[in-house]
Structures are given as structure tokens and as C-alpha cells.
Amino acid sequence: xxxxxxxxxxKGINIPVIxxxxxxxxxxxxQLVFQNxxxxxxxxxxxxxxxxxxLLNEGTKEDGSVKFANKLESQAISLHASNGFETFVIExxxxxxxKDKGLKLLSxxxxxxxxTKDTIDxxxxxxxxxxxxxxxxxxxxxxxxxxxxxFKNTPLENPSSGTLKSLKSIDIKDIKNFVNSNLIxxxxxxVAGGDTNFKDLQKDILKIVKLFKSGEKxxxxxxxxxxxxxxxxxxxxxxQAYIYFGSPFDINPTDExxxxxxxxxxxxxxxxxxxxxxxxxxxxxxxxxxxxxYISINKTYSNFNGYLQxxxxxxxxxxxxxxxxxxxxxxxxxxxxxxxxxKKFLSGSEPLRTETLSQRLNRAFMLFYKGQDQDYPAQxxxxxxxxxxxxxxxxxxxxxxxxxxxxxxxxx
Numbered sequence: 001x002x003x004x005x006x007x008x009x010x011k012g013i014n015i016p017v018i019x020x021x022x023x024x025x026x027x028x029x030x031q032l033v034f035q036n037x038x039x040x041x042x043x044x045x046x047x048x049x050x051x052x053x054x055l056l057n058e059g060t061k062e063d064g065s066v067k068f069a070n071k072l073e074s075q076a077i078s079l080h081a082s083n084g085f086e087t088f089v090i091e092x093x094x095x096x097x098x099k100d101k102g103l104k105l106l107s108x109x110x111x112x113x114x115x116t117k118d119t120i121d122x123x124x125x126x127x128x129x130x131x132x133x134x135x136x137x138x139x140x141x142x143x144x145x146x147x148x149x150x151f152k153n154t155p156l157e158n159p160s161s162g163t164l165k166s167l168k169s170i171d172i173k174d175i176k177n178f179v180n181s182n183l184i185x186x187x188x189x190x191v192a193g194g195d196t197n198f199k200d201l202q203k204d205i206l207k208i209v210k211l212f213k214s215g216e217k218x219x220x221x222x223x224x225x226x227x228x229x230x231x232x233x234x235x236x237x238x239x240q241a242y243i244y245f246g247s248p249f250d251i252n253p254t255d256e257x258x259x260x261x262x263x264x265x266x267x268x269x270x271x272x273x274x275x276x277x278x279x280x281x282x283x284x285x286x287x288x289x290x291x292x293x294y295i296s297i298n299k300t301y302s303n304f305n306g307y308l309q310x311x312x313x314x315x316x317x318x319x320x321x322x323x324x325x326x327x328x329x330x331x332x333x334x335x336x337x338x339x340x341x342x343k344k345f346l347s348g349s350e351p352l353r354t355e356t357l358s359q360r361l362n363r364a365f366m367l368f369y370k371g372q373d374q375d376y377p378a379q380x381x382x383x384x385x386x387x388x389x390x391x392x393x394x395x396x397x398x399x400x401x402x403x404x405x406x407x408x409x410x411x412x
Contacts, residue, residue, distance in 0.1 A: 003364030008202055010209050013185045018364045020193040022357050026096040031191040036220045037088035037182035039160045045170050047162015049083045052178045054123050056081035058114040077102040096195050110211040115172055124167050131164055138242045138410040145232055145408030146244040150225040184215030191365045193357050225303040233409045241315040241411040245322055246305035248401045249295050253370035259383045260395045261295050266342045267334050269293025269306050280325050287318045304402050315411050323405055330400050333393030
């Protein structure tokens with residue numbers, strides 16, 4: 001069992017369909033995933049993708065948000081739009097017996113989104129209000145500060161929700177242009193599953209895809225984090241120091257050594273208690289309640305990043321300790337005990353990642369999206385099980401770029 005990768009052709013365009021049939025529950029799930037359509041496409045209008053997704057959650061122009069929401073709620077149908085950095089997603093889920101009603105409501109929404117000035121103004125007001133509240137969210141400020149250090153002059157330096165200045169500049173025309181230019185057939189990947197078969201699903205899909213236009217597909221850009229170690233400290237009235245840190249880590253999703261990076265990331269800071277960062281910073285020295293760090297591997301960027309909170313008086317000590325831990329990790333590598341523990345956890349936790357249909361569909365999509373085979377997780381576990389200490393430590397030593405740590409600190 002598991003997801004299958006199929007294709008349907010519409011207007012000469014081959015649209016990938018990731019599909020899994022599940023008979024145990026009478027449910028239906030359909031996701032329209034548009035690649036290269038997240039806030040990577042905001043350009044100078046930071047927050048545009050976020051506002052566009054929020055608008056599609058405001059119902060149709062004819063019904064408005066409340067009446068449309070009531071139609072969904074009365075049938076226990078979930079219809080939601082969201083965006084990430086690289087993707088824009090419209091998802092509908094329901095019980096099978098109301099599936100056609102759900103698809104009709106989705107069709108109504110796509111034909112006539114609630115493009116009204118009142119709706120846009122309301123969404124902008126809510127978004128601006130949220131940003132103003134975050135002016136005292138020092139965790140958020142420190143996190144955004146790190147992005148600016150690592151990815152200056154790229155879309156990644158901008159918060160996904162926009163800035164006060166950029167949000168004020170966005171109007172209905174901007175949102176229409178964003179939707180029309182990014183939610184196109186060439187960018188579309190279908191992810192679906194439930195108590196249905198592919199033949200019936202294909203009929204459903206064709207009803208929906210005809211509502212989208214063909215457009216110009218653009219190549220997904222990639223971005224490299226800064227290799228210049230920088231420290232930026234912002235003074236705020238706070239009783240704690242908020243420290244975000246990050247550095248380059250040169251890898252991509254199709255690299256043959258992704259599995260080694262996963263093990264290294266787990267041992268350095270991704271495993272919670274037992275990780276180097278947690279053991280050295282919290283357990284041995286009591287400098288923070290928690291400390292983590294992990295290697296992030298995406299199509300558009302990859303890097304190492306982490307976070308901790310500490311007392312104001314121990315800010316400098318904690319910062320220097322992070323640099324020391326990472327430096328020793330690269331220089332000395334890990335122990336056999338750490339490797340054995342990582343293997344045991346990663347192998348034992350694998351079944352928990354595919355318990356639900358939603359988890360399996362999400363995994364199948366990510367594997368397809370990143371260019372990996374659908375049986376890659378099983379292959380990866382075998383590779384991890386066979387990973388030797390010498391090979392792991394040699395790999396860690398080859399990535400000394402991780403030492404180029406930048407720090408974004410908010411403290412009093």
C-alpha cells in the first residue's frame with residue numbers, strides 16, 4: 001500500500017497526481033499544490049502570498065465569508081488555503097457522502113473569490129495588528145533578525161506575513177495578479193487520497209483544473225546563506241536573552257549523503273535531550289531550558305540553524321558555548337554511543353511518521369517534490385543502519401562551513 005504517482009493530461013500539460021486509496025474510513029482529501037508560488041514570489045510586496053491565501057479563506061464574493069463558512073460547516077467540510085516559502089496550497093477534505101458538495105463549493109470559490117475592498121482592508125488590518133503585537137515578541141524578532149543576517153537581499157530575509165510598510169501598499173489588483181500568475185496549470189501538483197479510486201478522482205480533478213489558466217512556468221531559484229559570521233544584538237526591555245544562530249551547510253535534497261546529514265543533525269541538536277547542544281548548554285551548565293539546532297535541507301536553500309533562551313548575564317557565555325560545541329563537533333566528530341543511539345531512535349520512530357493518511361500523503365508529496373524515489377525512506381533507513389562511525393565523522397569534518405555562525409540576539 002502507499003501512494004502512487006500518476007499523471008493526467010489537460011490542455012497538453014502533464015499534471016502530476018500523488019494518490020493513495022484508503023478504504024478504512026469514508027473520507028476524501030484533495031490538495032492543489034502550486035510549486036514556486038509561495039512568498040518566494042512576493043517580490044517587493046512582502047506578505048502578498050500570505051494575504052492572497054487569507055483572501056481565499058474569506059469565501060465567495062456572492063456569499064461573503066460568514067455565509068460561505070456556514071455552508072462548509074453545515075456539511076463538516078474543510079476548505080483552506082495556505083502558503084509556505086515555495087508552495088501555495090488549497091486543500092479540501094470531507095466525508096465521501098458530501099464530497100460532491102465540497103467540490104462544488106471549491107469550484108464556486110475559485111470562480112469568484114471575495115475580491116472586495118472591504119475584505120482586503122479587513123485582512124490588512126488584522127495582519128498589521130498581528131505584526132504590531134509581534135513588536136514585543138522577542139523570540140519572533142530574534143528569528144527574523146537571523147534570516148536577515150543569513151539571507152540578506154533574498155526573499156528569505158522578509159517575514160512571510162509581510163511588514164507594516166509592504167502590507168499597506170498591497171491592493172486588490174496585486175492579489176489578483178499574484179493568483180493569476182502563480183496559480184497556473186504549469187505549477188500544479190495534485191495530492192489526493194481517501195475512499196475513492198483513481199478513475200473517479202480523475203473526473204473530480206478535471207472539474208477543478210479547468211478553472212485554472214495556463215501560464216508561464218518559471219524556474220525555482222536557490223539561495224545560499226551568508227558565510228560571513230556576523231553578530232547582531234538588539235536591545236529590548238526583556239528579562240531573558242533570545243539567541244538565534246545559523247550558518248551555511250552545503251547540501252541539496254538529492255545529495256547522496258542526505259542520510260548522513262540527517263544523522264549528524266540529530267546528534268548535534270535535533271534530538272532534544274541527548275543532543276550535544278542540549279547536554280552541554282542545559283544539562284551540564286544550566287544555561288537554558290532548551291537548546292536545539294538542526295540542518296534544514298530544501299530545494300531553494302539549506303543551512304544549519306538553532307535557538308536558545310538564557311539569562312541576561314549568561315548571554316555571552318551561551319553564545320561562545322554554541323560556537324565551541326559546533327567547532328568541536330566538526331573537529332572531533334561523534335562517539336560510537338551517539339551514533340548507536342541515533343540509529344536506534346531514527347529506526348524506532350519511523351512507523352510513527354506514517355500512521356495517518358495525511359502523514360503518508362505529505363511524505364509522498366515531499367519525496368516527489370524533492371526528486372526522491374517513493375521508497376527512499378526505506379533505503380535511507382538501510383543506509384543509516386549501515387553507516388560507520390568513520391564515514392559519519394569524515395562527512396562532518398568535510399562541512400566546516402557550519403562553523404561560520406551568525407547570531408541574532410535580543411537582550412536588555
